Amino acid sequence: MPKLDDTDRRIIRALQQNARMSNLELAAKVGLSPSPCLRRVRLLEEAGVIERYVAIVNGEKAGVGLVVLARVQFTTQSTDTTLQFLETIRRYPEVTECFLTTGECDAVLKIVTADLHEYWRFQANRLTSIETVKEVKTDVVMEVGKQSFELPI
Amino acid sequence: MPKLDDTDRRIIRALQQNARMSNLELAAKVGLSPSPCLRRVRLLEEAGVIERYVAIVNGEKAGVGLVVLARVQFTTQSTDTTLQFLETIRRYPEVTECFLTTGECDAVLKIVTADLHEYWRFQANRLTSIETVKEVKTDVVMEVGKQSFELPI
DNA sequence: GATGAAAGCTTGTCCTA
DNA sequence: TAGGACAAGCTTTCATC
DSSP: OOOOOHHHHHHHHHHHHOTTOOHHHHHHHHTOOHHHHHHHHHHHHHTTSEEEEEEEEOTTTTTOOEEEEEEEEESOOOHHHHHHHHHHHHTOTTEEEEEEESSSOSEEEEEEESSHHHHHHHIIIIITTSTTEEEEEEEEEEEEEEEOOOOOO | OOOOOHHHHHHHHHHHHOTTOOHHHHHHHHTOOHHHHHHHHHHHHHTTSEEEEEEEEOTTTTTOOEEEEEEEEESOOOHHHHHHHHHHHHTOTTEEEEEEESSSOSEEEEEEESSHHHHHHHIIIIITTSTTEEEEEEEEEEEEEEEOOOOOO
C-alpha cells in the first residue's frame, strides 16, 4: 500500500462514521466522481486499511448490559502459554477485546455478559480454568462513558 | 421495542459480521424475502438496537499503531466532576473508549496514538491537565489479542 | 480521474395468510 | 400482525476515454 493521501483519509473518516453511505454520497463528500472513489475504497480494502464493516449494537437493548474489565496475570510469560491463552479466549464470544500489556498485568480483557451472575459463571468456568491464568482482578463497569470507532487519523 | 425473536437475532448477528451485506443476501441468510427483512432491519435501527454501521480500520496501517490503557483515579467522585471529565475526554479523538468503573480506579481509557512520544504529549497536555484527574496508571499494549464487534447475543 | 451504460439492488405499495 | 410479489428508481461497477 502506498501512503494514504488526503482523499484516502477523508474516505476513511466518512466510512468510519457511516459504513452504509452509498458510494455516490461518499464520492460527493470527498470531492470525486463515483468510479475513482469506489476504486480507492476497494484499494483500501485490499490493502487491509479498511478491515471490515460492522453493525454496532446496543448491548443493553440486546440483553447484554454488563461490561467487566478483567486484568489477568499469567503464571509464566512464555510465548507458548500466551498464544494458547489467546487461542482460548478467541473462542469465547463474551470476550470482545483482549490486550497484552506491559506492566503488572499480562492481559486486559473486556467481557460482555447479561448480568453479574453470568459474568461470575464465565470467570469461574472459563477464565480461571485456563492453565496460565494465575490471578484475575475484575473492574465492573458502571457506565460506558465513550465508545468511538473513529481512529485519530 | 418488543422482544427480539430468533430472526431478529440472526439479522443482528449477520450485520455485526458484515454491515455491507446487501438486503437480498441478508434476507436469504435469515430465511425471509427481501421486504420483510428490510422492515425488520429498519425497526431494529429505529428501536436503537442497531445503533450505527461503521468501517473498522487497521490502526497500524493507518499510522496509529500504539494503544495505551490508562487507569485514572479522580480527586473526588462527585457527579459534576465526573460528567465534566466525560465531556472533556469525548472531545479527544485519541480516546476511543472510556469506562467508569468500581474498584480502585474511577475510569479506564483506551487511547490510540501514532507512537509513545505522541502518547506522552497527550497524557501530559490533555489527560493530567483535567482538573479531577489525580493519578494515571498507564499500561502500554504490546499486542491486540482480540477485537470483536459481535456481542454474545 | 471522468463518463456512460448494463446489471443488480433497494425499497415502496399492495396483496395474502 | 407478519410475510411475499412486483416494479420504479436508484447504485454499483466496468469498459473506455
